[in-house]
Amino acid sequence: MANKMEHFKTEIREYRCACGNGNYTFKWHTYRDNYFSEDVISQKGIDCPVCKETHYIQDYSLVPKAVSDKTSEASNAVKDLCQIIKDYALEHYREPMFKYISSIPATRWHSLWHIGSPSIGTFRKDINATNGKEATFNRHLSGSYESTIYRIMVTLEKCNIEDLKLANWNDDLQVLIQKRNEVKELENGYLYKGQLLRDYTSYQDPKLS
Numbered sequence: 332m333a334n335k336m337e338h339f340k341t342e343i344r345e346y347r348c349a350c351g352n353g354n355y356t357f358k359w360h361t362y363r364d365n366y367f368s369e370d371v372i373s374q375k376g377i378d379c380p381v382c383k384e385t386h387y388i389q390d391y392s393l394v395p396k397a398v399s400d401k402t403s404e405a406s407n408a409v410k411d412l413c414q415i416i417k418d419y420a421l422e423h424y425r426e427p428m429f430k431y432i433s434s435i436p437a438t439r440w441h442s443l444w445h446i447g448s449p450s451i452g453t454f455r456k457d458i459n460a461t462n463g464k465e466a467t468f469n470r471h472l473s474g475s476y477e478s479t480i481y482r483i484m485v486t487l488e489k490c491n492i493e494d495l496k497l498a499n500w501n502d503d504l505q506v507l508i509q510k511r512n513e514v515k516e517l518e519n520g521y522l523y524k525g526q527l528l529r530d531y532t533s534y535q536d537p538k539l540s
Contacts, residue, residue: 336362336370338536345378346525349386349393353379354528357391360537392522402518405511412507414475416500420483421472423494428486433464443489444471444482480504 342359358374377383377393386393420428432440437455440446446454458464472479484501487494 334364334366336364336368338538339363339369339534341533341535341537343529343531343533344527345529346391346527348377348379348382348525349523350379350381353377353382355379355382355388355393355525358537386523389522392524394518394522398518398521402511402514405507405514409477409504409507409511410475412500412504413477413480416480416497416504417472417475417483419500420487420494420497424487424490424492427490427492428483429465429468431490432468432486433458443485445478446471477504477508 339361341361344357345354346356348355355377356375360372360374362370362372375388377386377388382393385396387396387399388394389399432443435443437458438451440458441451441454449457454467458467460466472482480501484497487497
């Protein structure tokens with residue numbers, strides 16, 4: 332017979348919502364098989380018709396949709412410009428960038444690019460593998476992140492490459508990052524952490540309720 336996951340328990344926390352006339356809820360459904368392996372499925376929702384229209388859940392708090400939307404807009408603006416800078420830089424300067432970065436010691440590369448993970452030991456093993464330097468180069472420049480742009484700009488500087496378009500874009504990016512951080516700080520001021528109303532465990536399968 333197949334080893335089927337069965338519902339074991341559901342842990343539930345209910346908090347008072349922002350308007351005070353309802354609540355918002357977190358549920359963690361635990362499923363267990365005959366060998367005590369477990370899967371946990373999380374679920375959250377606002378059980379108030381008013382707050383459901385005006386708020387989102389963020390961590391264990393509620394945040395007004397209008398404020399959260401501004402944060403998303405500012406974050407997307409940063410990400411979009413990061414993508415533009417990355418695409419342009421790699422299209423025009425990929426070869427000299429790779430030539431430089433692959434020629435320096437592993438510890439210097441790891442430090443220059445501010446690589447937090449993997450550790451230097453694993454990083455060294457990665458670049459010493461077959462095609463490891465190219466794969467590492469691609470992997471750490473794969474995302475549309477601020478760290479990606481930092482790595483690109485610092486490598487171009489080491490290559491003595493100056494590009495006015497990139498410089499202007501990078502200046503614009505710093506302005507967008509500052510704006511996003513300010514909006515995030517504003518959002519934090521609007522977070523509403525409701526009073527914990529109930530914290531309990533149910534053993535009823537939600538599929539049967």
